[in-house]
Amino acid sequence: MKKIAKSQLSKMLSMLSAEAKLYVPVASDGVVNFAPWQEDVEVDLTTINVFVPPKKFFFPQTEAVLRYDISDELEIEDFACKAGDKTILFGVRPCDVSSFAMMDKVYLGDPVDIAYRQRRENTTVIAMGCKSPDETCFCTSFDLEPGKAPGADVLATDTGEEIVLSAQTTKGEELLTQLNGLIQEATSGDENKVKDAQEQAKEGYTTSVNVQGVMEKLDGMFEDFYWDRLHKRCIACGTCTFVCPTCHCFDMQEYSTGSRGERIRCWDSCMYSDFTLMGHGHNPRPTQKERVRQRFMHKLNYFPHQHGDYACVGCGRCVRKCPVNLDILEVIQEIGGAAGGM
């Protein structure tokens, strides 16, 4: 376990950025996003939910998968094998770290998504343990610990004047080794501080839901009238899906200029009317009801059936961002009927 004074943080990031592309949470016009680290940026260490979740580093909103040119002989350039520059993410929150594991189930399962795998392998994740949850945070409902981030390579904990860094993987250890000379060995006092911080972080949750049995209940609810009522408010924007750290649907698009072009993979949203629109004009999810149902069934029924976990980490972004206040919290509460201490 190591530590670094907050005043030295900038130096540390500078060192890291020499080795890899380094991204840190930065506020711009009041919106916090992961942005490339630069000497003069102010790292935001307090905001819990960055706007666009860090899944984008493994599963970008837009990526060209291949480029072709048929103006002479057919030429195809495959981008997948080139994906994955050496990258470091600093300040990923535990909920988002745990979303990576969910994405892994999709993209590292069979068949493996090569570009995704390479990005994952070449990225070192430095998590930042949470100190005090937001009112919309409900990660503890999914048995996550806000001060811990088991999937991260390094866990950083803010202990006040210092940040304590503990490597959790070999990648993490290697990273900390590079920083030798700059960072110090943590003391047992520091270790205690970390433990205290982790314990303290669990306090102060104002929002929680009981997810027990939700999947099972939903098994029989596909045709339930509940969806008729629920969807009415939905205006079919894609905010929830795009701010969700676990949504992972994409569309393939052709960008063609006649004899040349690119095949592009980009995020898609099951909230959109054209998500399931077929070439001949039929749409198996013709109204917003089917689309809203799909989103929640996927997160709370299909995904856990297939992968064993709910596809939600309780980050609360959809709760905060949905323009019509239609979110997963409400659905879990209403389905499960066993709300916690709201």
Place this chain on the structure above:
Amino acid sequence: MSVNLESHEPLIVAFCCNWCSYAGADLAGTSRMSYPTNVRIVRVPCSSRVNPSFIIRAFQRGADGVLIAGCHPGDCHYHSGNYYTRRRFTVLKRMLEYMGIEPERFQVRWISGSEGAKFAGVMNEITQEIKALGPNRKLRDVR
């Protein structure tokens, strides 16, 4: 698509109405008035057929400049088409400028079927102006 700055020859898409400006371009041809090869004409029946989306599409695909050319006000073959053109593209042009797109990149001109010299003149002028600005990077797709 890469752009070589030194030898950059701008690409200009000109939407010309069939009755006036396209005829003006033909007259420039018949009169052998030369102008740069940078201009490519898309023939439309009337300037009111030009959708703002076409303009943005051209910029996205790499055009360095876009021109809409139509009949002079009052001379529209279809009576009133260019009056709509005037309203639509007055506001579009000003919005593009407002968003930081150089005013020279998107222009609207009235060129009649008898103004072959004006057609050639406008092509020369616009090509010069856009060449001076260099390649369009602001609205261009990154592909």
Place this chain on the structure above:
Amino acid sequence: MKRIGVFICWCGSNIAATVDIDKTIAAAKQMPGVVFADHNKYTCSELGQDMVKNAIKEHQLDRVVIGACSPRMHENTFRKTVEAAGLNPYYMEIANIREQCSWVHKDKETATGKAISLVRTAVAKAARNEALFSTEMPIERRALVIGGGIAGIQAALDIAETGFEVDLLEKEPSIGGRMAQLDKTFPTLDCSACILTPKMVDVAQHEKIRLITYSEVEKVEGYVGNFTVTIRNKARSVDMEKCTGCGDCMNKCPQKVSSEFEMGLAERRAIYTPFPQAVPNKPAIDRATCRWFTQEKCRVCEKICPTGAIDYDQVDEFITQRYGAIVVATGFDTHKLDKYGEYAYGKHPDVITSLEMERLFNASGPTGGKLLRPSNGKPPKNVAFIQCVGSRDKAKGNPYCAKICCMYTAKHAILLNEKVPGSKSFVFYIDVRTPGKDYEEFYNRAYEQHNATYIKGNVSKVFPDGDQLVVRSVDALSGALVELVVDMVVLATSVDARSDAKDLAQKLSITTNAHKFFNEAHPKLRPVETQTAGIFLAGVCQGPKDIPETVAQASAAAVKVASLLSKESLKSNPTIAEVDQKRCSGDMSCMAVCPYGAISEKIIEERRGRETVTRKIAEVNTALCQGCGACTVACRPGAINLKGFTNEQILAEVDAICL
């Protein structure tokens, strides 16, 4: 995938000298969808067209791109070519590599590059071309002639003689126009009225001609073969059925008004016919000056009228009539002289315009045909004529030549000398222009036999000297200052388009040039057609011309009308708008911008969930739509598209250009 054939035309050396044909062919062969590419010396020749036809069959082509001259030149030719080979004519697209490439560029390499790009663009569009079909539309076999001057009269008579119904529309109470105001005509010195009046009578008596005087065009809708025109028949305040034209009312009317026909040199009454030989010879009340209408007293004409024809309560009536063709013959205005203060027009009564001079010569004019000075009623001895007043004057007048002034001034000089023995005329001119049969000889007569002195020079000032006028100029040939003392000055006033020409042009959807003269479809080859099918031009409304030219053009327009009306039906233009029901929201933004009223609401039935519901959407009237495409942009969801210029096609063209 489409099977596209590309044919590059050399156009002799017109294209081939600047564009590398082989390179263009090689590039075309690589373009998506192109399965065949070849070239031709002259693709428009029979040989060239055969080659296209053969290739279509041999290579099972389903789209054709021809790299040649402007589509405005040969689009129809090549459409017919591909049609003859069994393809829909609209499967053909032209890449304009002559007017827009080889003729305007010099460098072979860059011109070839551009030609390839133009071909690629046409290929991209052609790949999205769809089969389009014309429909047959019936023709209303009736013509409208707007303007009852000599042009309109001639056109109406000629059309009527071919057997079609004609309505002749005149805004004044009588037909006759400018020619009725003239005294004699050059170069024969025929009496204008003597040759015009019989034609006016013919018009009035012709069974196929309906005369609609004191009326104006209010609205024009429709299209070639099927115009619907709304005519405003101004309230004449005289019942045309009852009036016998006895003229008693005009004699007794107490309100005198300056006469427009006499150019203000004489008076008429408030109830009037413009001139004695008026057709119809029935008066109208000028409500702007009539005492009853302005002061609510008088009603003398009503009392005097033996047939009770006076009707003060008449209102403007609207006639709506369908026509297959329209001839525009609205004539001209004389140039306003407010910018020519140096000539003292309006300040001195003996400075007059040439049209006023016509009235002073005329036997039925204000002086009974004796040429007398307006100031003192005595015959003038010496008269100065100033040419090009308002013509050929870029600074403050018209830049163009009014074409008729040189000739009528020669006529005036001859008439002056004949009317006032021993009189002299002095003509100040820039150039004397006399192209025309017997015109030069006529001009020669003026100075050889009729005491006319021609002085090349601009007049700088006209000012009074006692009861005479001094004309100051410089003789441009000798350089000497010229100051002439004369009795009268006649200004050869330029010819302007009608002040309301622009309004009429808009109603008719035709165009005007910078000087508001109506534009012909082609300056050489289609001089009487306009760009709007079914609308033709005659006379000075198209540009300055003299009477013989006017009459010739009127007859030409009449033939065009007759040939149109003699057809059974017309083929519609298939490149028109089309609504995609699914995408149409029914907000009718398209309807608001359609200049032809071609879009209307339609109710459709549709499945929504398990129900069948009805909703409104837009529908295009295929006969009214002219294919401008204004609606396609007003339509935000892109639900209304223009066949032949679809969103898909234009976006594909843009993409291909920017490749």
Place this chain on the structure above:
Amino acid sequence: MKECSEKMRKVASDALQKQEVTAVLGWRKKDFWWQSPVAFIESVDDVDQLVWDPFTVFNPVKYLLEDYDCHDKVGIFVKGCDSRGINRLIQDKRLDRDRVVVYGVPCEGKADADKIRASFASKKIKKVTIDGDSLIIDVDGKEERVAAEEYLLDKCLTCRYPNPVVSDKLIWEEVPVRKGVNEARFARIDNMEKKELEERFSYWSRQMDRCIRCFACRNTCPACNCRVCIFDQAEPRWLGKANDMGDTLNYHIIRAFHVAGRCFECGECERICPAGIPLQELNRKLIKDLDEFFGEYEAGLDPEDNPPLGTYRGEDPAGFDES
């Protein structure tokens, strides 16, 4: 405020009972103090859900489109800003006026939750209510009284139509229009126009760079009421799905253009944008130019007239070289 909610419930309950309408659109309260989503009241039993509080902002008008509701007769509560959306839909022939009963609720402005969060610990807030010029914030049971003016949404501070422009029944008295709102209307635009070209571009590219293409701005906008939006069409594909700057600018330029002369400035697009993109600065720029060039026009006031891009005058000036 409580009385307001009561009045709304009474109106809704009467209308449902008398079967004047079969559903009422209003607002209700949800879990968090800042959540007041739209309520769909279809039964008298549910009218008690209706509330009027500092967060009843969302414009419910869009729900009148057929895609959302199949009721034959709907009652709807509308604030001033919302009400112009009713005219918008009628003008666009997307709403049959006879199908709705409009209950006008004059509005003094709604609170900005972010402004409140900046001063008070969000987690501890139980409830926020309005009392005249004050907001009363219940922080862990302790009531804090603050000046409402400082915590209202920016759009409300510049609201020119606090009173409904169309209503069948005004539920309570009209409120005065704030001072200086006309001057404030184009302030941000004037300011931006003064900036240098490159500065303007960097401003907008920074804003647009945050866009995630969720289309919330479009989907909440009553002026965006096409059945099939051009941006959702695959053939032709007007807008690439790739979230590149070119396509994002394409989207925002064309979206703004499509509401040009039709936007009635409810400001919901900007308020709900999850990325905080100042969309009103685009919409208002167009309004300003349309007014300046083609005569002043207020969208959403008269459903019978023709928006400025659907008409013309021959003598219109142009924003380009007409020589």
